[in-house]
Amino acid sequence: MICGENIVLRAVEDRDLELLRKWRNHPDLMPYHFCPLPVTEMGQRRWYEKQCSDTRNVVLIVANKEQVAVGYTLIKEIDHKNRLAEIGIHLDPAFHGKGYGKDAFLTLMRYCFHELNLHRIFLLVFAFNERAIHLYQRLGFKEDGRMREAYFSQNRYHDVVVMSMLENEFVAIQSD
Numbered sequence: 001m002i003c004g005e006n007i008v009l010r011a012v013e014d015r016d017l018e019l020l021r022k023w024r025n026h027p028d029l030m031p032y033h034f035c036p037l038p039v040t041e042m043g044q045r046r047w048y049e050k051q052c053s054d055t056r057n058v059v060l061i062v063a064n065k066e067q068v069a070v071g072y073t074l075i076k077e078i079d080h081k082n083r084l085a086e087i088g089i090h091l092d093p094a095f096h097g098k099g100y101g102k103d104a105f106l107t108l109m110r111y112c113f114h115e116l117n118l119h120r121i122f123l124l125v126f127a128f129n130e131r132a133i134h135l136y137q138r139l140g141f142k143e144d145g146r147m148r149e150a151y152f153s154q155n156r157y158h159d160v161v162v163m164s165m166l167e168n169e170f171v172a173i174q175s176d
């Protein structure tokens, strides 16, 4: 278990799979996935088995002080040579705007730099996702660039923003 201020990041248990599927299929969260297709029970299990069979990937449940699962966070395709990985987060809409996103992401960042010894973490975010971009900027992520019109939704193309943080930038933030 990885402890934040008001949340913990814990391992995914079998009992969480249906919850993960509920979040994956939630109409309010679907627009934030590259592949906005509903996932079946079998599809969810296969996805999780694939994550577990690849040590480059980490999926963690975000739980609050009451031990309620409020969302999940991921570290994808850890690259040990270049010491980098992509990270992501999705919270249950019932728990948005309560500070859990900031707490969970900060905890995940600390884990990436202080435990996994990564040099660079990065993420992809749709340009229309102002809430997420605001959070990432507040945490100190910098925009690397944009993949122009890389995502099609609602009958139009959207830019995908690439944001990152380096280990020395995280050290600077920690000492602020």
Ligand SMILES: CC(C)(COP(=O)(O)OP(=O)(O)OC[C@H]1O[C@@H](n2cnc3c(N)ncnc32)[C@H](O)[C@@H]1OP(=O)(O)O)[C@@H](O)C(=O)NCCC(=O)NCCS
Residues within 6 Å of the ligand: 029, 032, 071, 088, 089, 090, 091, 092, 095, 096, 097, 098, 099, 100, 101, 102, 103, 124, 125, 126, 129, 130, 131, 132, 134, 135, 138
């Ligand atoms: C993005 C997400 C992780 C943020 O977590 P959260 O717990 O809701 O956010 P927090 O409460 O920690 O705070 C987010 C900040 O965004 C601000 N914010 C809230 N809604 C906003 C909006 N529509 N536009 C801009 N900023 C917004 C908050 O005021 C807060 O800023 P502050 O700390 O300066 O006051 C969460 O909302 C989520 O899971 N969204 C859906 C999935 C998603 O978008 N995932 C990211 C994919 S890249």
